[in-house]
Amino acid sequence: MVFVNAGHDDASTPTGDTSAGLNQPHDETKTNKPINVSSSNYWRDVRANLVRREQELLVDPSTPTESKPSSGDPLQLPQKWAHAITMPEAGCVLVATEALDDDSIFERTVIFILRLGSRGTFDGPFGVILNRPLYTKIKHVNPTFQDQATPFGDSPLFFGGPVDMSMFLVRTDDSSRLKGFEEVVPGICYGFRTDLEKAAVLMKSGAIRTQDLRFYVGHAAWDYEQLLGEIRAGYWAVASCSTELISDALTGDPSCLWTEILQLMGGQYSELSEKPKQDSS
Numbered sequence: 001m002v003f004v005n006a007g008h009d010d011a012s013t014p015t016g017d018t019s020a021g022l023n024q025p026h027d028e029t030k031t032n033k034p035i036n037v038s039s040s041n042y043w044r045d046v047r048a049n050l051v052r053r054e055q056e057l058l059v060d061p062s063t064p065t066e067s068k069p070s071s072g073d074p075l076q077l078p079q080k081w082a083h084a085i086t087m088p089e090a091g092c093v094l095v096a097t098e099a100l101d102d103d104s105i106f107e108r109t110v111i112f113i114l115r116l117g118s119r120g121t122f123d124g125p126f127g128v129i130l131n132r133p134l135y136t137k138i139k140h141v142n143p144t145f146q147d148q149a150t151p152f153g154d155s156p157l158f159f160g161g162p163v164d165m166s167m168f169l170v171r172t173d174d175s176s177r178l179k180g181f182e183e184v185v186p187g188i189c190y191g192f193r194t195d196l197e198k199a200a201v202l203m204k205s206g207a208i209r210t211q212d213l214r215f216y217v218g219h220a221a222w223d224y225e226q227l228l229g230e231i232r233a234g235y236w237a238v239a240s241c242s243t244e245l246i247s248d249a250l251t252g253d254p255s256c257l258w259t260e261i262l263q264l265m266g267g268q269y270s271e272l273s274e275k276p277k278q279d280s281s
Contacts, residue, residue, distance in 0.1 A: 042186055044091070044240055049076075051083045055266075080248075082241035082264035088125060088227060090116045091185040093246075094236040095261055095269075101278040105162055108258045108277075111220050111236075112169075112246060114190045115182070118224065126221040128160035128167055128190075130246075131254040138215060151203050151210060152196065160216025166193045168215045170208055171250055177207040185243050188250070214250045237272075239265055 085092060094111040101107050106129075113127040139153035160167055170189045172178055180198055181189035191199060202208045222230070230236055239261060249257050262273035 042243070044185070045077060045242070048081050048083055048240065048242070052077065052081070077242070079244045080242055080260075080264060082239050082245065082261045084265055084269065085238050085240050088113055088116060088231065088238050089240075090114065091240075093130075093239050093241055093261065094127070095239055095258060097234055097237055098272060098275060098278050099233070099235050110254075110257050110261060111161070112184070114184050116224075124222045124224045125227050126163070126219055128169070128216045128219050129158070130249050131257045132159035133253075133255070134159055134217065141217070151200060152213070152215070155210065155213060155215050158214060158216050159218065161218045161220030163219050163221045165219060166215070166217050167191065167219050168193075168196075168199070168213055169250055170199065171212045171247055172208060178202065185246065187243060188246060211251065237262070237265070237269060
């Protein structure tokens, strides 16, 4: 089974150096309940808390030491948070800057990096665009789904990027049940179109539901040094963000995700979220 009639039959890992298109023309909100970081082994939450504390000190360096939480106090974060990081990593997001406002593919996109890969030319970073709905269903793109008893035919499609290998993301409360799928951040795994049969089996067993899956036509991929070059050139802001933020984007309407992440990052990024698109004409 395939999402679209595109090449790359063996989808164990994406190949090629196609990405970023830089040479081309350019529900309800959950309660912001704090996360108790002291009971979490998720290192990104711990790092985010340290970043938050550092930002508080920069705003008010005169805060007396006795008013700061001691090492024994529970650390808390809001459910949704995002902050800038200097280097890309698996599970981070790339947020398009105004430098890509004239790019027909990548302007105002948020790309979820699924694997950083290696520095090799054919095993570099790859991910999917989270906020590009195609407003169509799988069965309308691939007519074979109309004639098959498949649980995926009525699933909506999203544009994942210009590399023609399609992918999907899976949400789960118990990643141990998703054997054979690589976990990116806690509770979110990914698969290629060749993994659809495995996903169908998991659905029949009740391990996952239709709403736990999100399907993407294509994905984005880079050579490692190419991605670093694009970041240095200012095309992307690199951010770490909470699992809840990604999870909500996979279950609801992600059209405001670009703005939401930038505002959560604060400072110059929040200002960027309020800028009108650049007109190159």
